[in-house]
Amino acid sequence: MLTRLFLAFALVLPAAGAHAAKLGEDGLHKEDWFAITFRDIREDMADAAAQGKRLALIFEQRGCIYCKKVHEEVLSDPQVRDYIKANYLVVQYNLYGDEEVVDLDGETLTEKTAGRKWGIVFTPTILFMPETAGEELSASQAAVAAMPGAFRKGTFLDMFTWVREKRYQTDEDFQRFHARRIREREAAGVQNTD
Numbered sequence: 001m002l003t004r005l006f007l008a009f010a011l012v013l014p015a016a017g018a019h020a021a022k023l024g025e026d027g028l029h030k031e032d033w034f035a036i037t038f039r040d041i042r043e044d045m046a047d048a049a050a051q052g053k054r055l056a057l058i059f060e061q062r063g064c065i066y067c068k069k070v071h072e073e074v075l076s077d078p079q080v081r082d083y084i085k086a087n088y089l090v091v092q093y094n095l096y097g098d099e100e101v102v103d104l105d106g107e108t109l110t111e112k113t114a115g116r117k118w119g120i121v122f123t124p125t126i127l128f129m130p131e132t133a134g135e136e137l138s139a140s141q142a143a144v145a146a147m148p149g150a151f152r153k154g155t156f157l158d159m160f161t162w163v164r165e166k167r168y169q170t171d172e173d174f175q176r177f178h179a180r181r182i183r184e185r186e187a188a189g190v191q192n193t194d
Contacts, residue, residue, distance in 0.1 A: 027062030
């Protein structure tokens with residue numbers, strides 16, 4: 001009896017702490033709070049602004065172990081998830097996808113040709129869009145920041161905060177901002193997760 005109880009507990013315990021990333025039909029990891037749009041960037045920027053948010057474009061690909069890590073270890077964290085949901089409209093792109101995209105400059109592309117045009121070579125990559133942009137710019141030219149790679153919670157949250165607070169318009173670049181935030185967390189006794 002005790003052996004069965006221990007075995008049942010051992011099987012349930014790992015599942016309780018882990019967040020299994022949901023896979024969509026396209027093989028990409030999904031969050032139920034990602035926005036489903038027509039991928040017209042100018043319209044998506046306007047929709048984000050109407051909600052008091054910023055637009056972030058996240059490029060992923062099927063089988064990406066780093067994308068899985070971001071979904072299971074970072075986007076599942078309540079602090080990260082809640083901050084992003086409250087402040088950003090996030091639209092997912094498939095680096096090799098064929099869905100239609102309308103760039104800021106009006107050019108109609110597929111997800112994969114947009115990725116090539118914008119210089120996306122690594123997944124995940126997040127492009128942070130400005131609140132407004134001229135019609136002559138592509139999304140990559142207009143982006144205020146890009147975050148290529150799978151970072152841990154502290155770096156991830158700091159980048160989203162840095163963009164939301166428009167720190168890119170100040171003399172405090174992201175590296176200095178992030179280093180300051182790490183020091184502040186340490187001084188407050190908060191464990192750093194970088």
